[in-house]
Amino acid sequence: xxxxxxxxxxxxxxxxxxxVSCDDxxxxxxEDAAKVDLAKxxxxxxxxxxxxxxxxxxxVLIVLQGMDTAGKDGTIRHxxxxxxxxxxxxxxxKVPTPLEAHHDFLWRCHNAVPAxxxxxxxxxxxxxxxxxxxxxGLMKDKTAKQHMQQINDFESMLVDNGIAILKFFxxxxxxxxKRRLESRIExxxxxxxxxxxxxxxxxxxxxxxxxxxxxxxxxxxKHAPWFVIPADNKWYRNVxxxxxxxxxxxxxxxxxxxxxxxxxxxxx
Amino acid sequence: xxxxxxxxxxxxxxxxxxxVSCDDxxxxxxEDAAKVDLAKxxxxxxxxxxxxxxxxxxxVLIVLQGMDTAGKDGTIRHxxxxxxxxxxxxxxxKVPTPLEAHHDFLWRCHNAVPAxxxxxxxxxxxxxxxxxxxxxGLMKDKTAKQHMQQINDFESMLVDNGIAILKFFxxxxxxxxKRRLESRIExxxxxxxxxxxxxxxxxxxxxxxxxxxxxxxxxxxKHAPWFVIPADNKWYRNVxxxxxxxxxxxxxxxxxxxxxxxxxxxxx
Numbered sequence: 001x002x003x004x005x006x007x008x009x010x011x012x013x014x015x016x017x018x019x020v021s022c023d024d025x026x027x028x029x030x031e032d033a034a035k036v037d038l039a040k041x042x043x044x045x046x047x048x049x050x051x052x053x054x055x056x057x058x059x060v061l062i063v064l065q066g067m068d069t070a071g072k073d074g075t076i077r078h079x080x081x082x083x084x085x086x087x088x089x090x091x092x093x094k095v096p097t098p099l100e101a102h103h104d105f106l107w108r109c110h111n112a113v114p115a116x117x118x119x120x121x122x123x124x125x126x127x128x129x130x131x132x133x134x135x136x137g138l139m140k141d142k143t144a145k146q147h148m149q150q151i152n153d154f155e156s157m158l159v160d161n162g163i164a165i166l167k168f169f170x171x172x173x174x175x176x177x178k179r180r181l182e183s184r185i186e187x188x189x190x191x192x193x194x195x196x197x198x199x200x201x202x203x204x205x206x207x208x209x210x211x212x213x214x215x216x217x218x219x220x221x222k223h224a225p226w227f228v229i230p231a232d233n234k235w236y237r238n239v240x241x242x243x244x245x246x247x248x249x250x251x252x253x254x255x256x257x258x259x260x261x262x263x264x265x266x267x268x
Numbered sequence: 269x270x271x272x273x274x275x276x277x278x279x280x281x282x283x284x285x286x287x288v289s290c291d292d293x294x295x296x297x298x299e300d301a302a303k304v305d306l307a308k309x310x311x312x313x314x315x316x317x318x319x320x321x322x323x324x325x326x327x328v329l330i331v332l333q334g335m336d337t338a339g340k341d342g343t344i345r346h347x348x349x350x351x352x353x354x355x356x357x358x359x360x361x362k363v364p365t366p367l368e369a370h371h372d373f374l375w376r377c378h379n380a381v382p383a384x385x386x387x388x389x390x391x392x393x394x395x396x397x398x399x400x401x402x403x404x405g406l407m408k409d410k411t412a413k414q415h416m417q418q419i420n421d422f423e424s425m426l427v428d429n430g431i432a433i434l435k436f437f438x439x440x441x442x443x444x445x446k447r448r449l450e451s452r453i454e455x456x457x458x459x460x461x462x463x464x465x466x467x468x469x470x471x472x473x474x475x476x477x478x479x480x481x482x483x484x485x486x487x488x489x490k491h492a493p494w495f496v497i498p499a500d501n502k503w504y505r506n507v508x509x510x511x512x513x514x515x516x517x518x519x520x521x522x523x524x525x526x527x528x529x530x531x532x533x534x535x536x
């Protein structure tokens with residue numbers, strides 16, 4: 001994958017999230033210019049998605065991770081509304097069901113990977129397995145390392161089988177999360193989004209950040225890179241992610257498939 | 269379901285498709301006015317879809333059927349691009365795989381029904397099972413009748429469990445199909461859509477229409493109605509279908525769920 005992005009984590013890089021800006025806006029000084037570019041990226045993604053679908057040979061998997069309120073749902077809404085839903089599958093991973101918990105942690109994710117021809121979006125993902133259990137002392141470091149190696153093997157296999165993988169960490173500051181939670185409390189139309197656990201998990205912030213840093217170091221690869229996206233500004237988050245996706249799809253050099261029928265022989 | 273539409277097939281009605289206009293445009297004399305209404309319907313669907321998703325109690329299943337080139341893909345693209353893909357799952361049913369064919373014909377459809385909180389779109393559906401095999405003399409009338417009863421039972425069960433069902437037949441004329449196939453031949457960027465079977469199946473047109481008529485009589489119900497949508501004009505097809513869906517979702521009286529957490533107790 002040849003994507004140039006200031007937010008790309010090169011392989012085997014140690015990341016200190018507290019040194020990465022949450023409110024960087026790159027080359028943009030205001031929202032309007034970013035919106036123009038977002039619209040261009042969406043058109044581009046939509047165009048290549050049709051070719052992806054027609055070809056049925058390649059797929060794209062987008063992994064979205066981030067702290068609660070980081071904007072995973074909003075990213076999906078703002079970038080992918082406008083894309084043909086027939087070529088785009090979204091899977092939101094919640095606490096594993098009893099059935100899912102009776103399988104290895106990759107089972108439910110494997111089941112949800114995009115088919116060839118599709119863009120698949122994971123709203124949370126297999127990376128949850130090496131986050132929350134570690135934060136709560138339910139997984140040893142050695143097990144977590146094994147799981148990260150298993151994730152690497154799994155993703156390599158997918159890439160070798162035609163699926164491009166892009167992984168985005170939506171990087172918000174604890175202050176921004178506080179503002180967003182407060183706004184959910186103040187706005188009764190957002191009360192359905194309130195979860196007591198979001199508030200409880202806040203006190204584990206440094207642990208989550210530390211384990212995310214380990215994930216980036218261990219699982220960012222040229223073929224399946226992580227991007228740490230400054231996400232305090234929703235509009236920058238959207239344009240930064242859409243740019244990476246649009247450029248990646250452009251770089252895939254997708255083409256409409258060769259005709260398999262003898263067009264001249266078709267009679268009406 | 270209280271949807272008023274000139275295209276609704278009342279229960280137990282005998283339909284003669286050749287007497288139903290394919291190029292009716294209802295109250296619209298031109299495309300521009302229809303586009304304005306389509307945009308309104310899309311906004312309305314988008315708004316209610318968020319409430320549907322928040323509530324997680326109800327779902328909506330949309331079944332799209334029609335002759336080849338009738339515009340099932342185009343309907344999805346034009347109505348549902350713009351809807352949050354996280355709340356919208358599309359399943360395109362093809363020739364059954366060996367695994368699917370080893371199960372009853374409803375198995376793969378049941379697996380794909382929308383979860384509560386979602387809009388699910390079937391691009392072709394369980395109705396294919398009582399069409400193509402009949403046209404090709406592979407299914408007895410008695411078996412087809414049994415299958416249609418099984419479909420009725422299946423759909424009743426879904427409705428009783430909170431899933432609203434809307435079924436649309438995209439009604440095109442054989443002349444319009446001819447034009448569309450010709451345009452696919454002429455435009456090399458559409459060659460990937462060409463299938464020799466589309467041309468071969470054309471000669472069975474009257475049989476397909478006849479078996480569709482039987483389907484409408486046997487399986488249109490107040491709780492799971494069929495709509496025969498004039499579809500020679502794509503713009504009218506889009507506005508007619510989006511209207512039924514928007515009005516149905518409005519009529520569901522969806523509400524944001526009650527708050528389950530004690531908002532006052534949430535501490536930051």
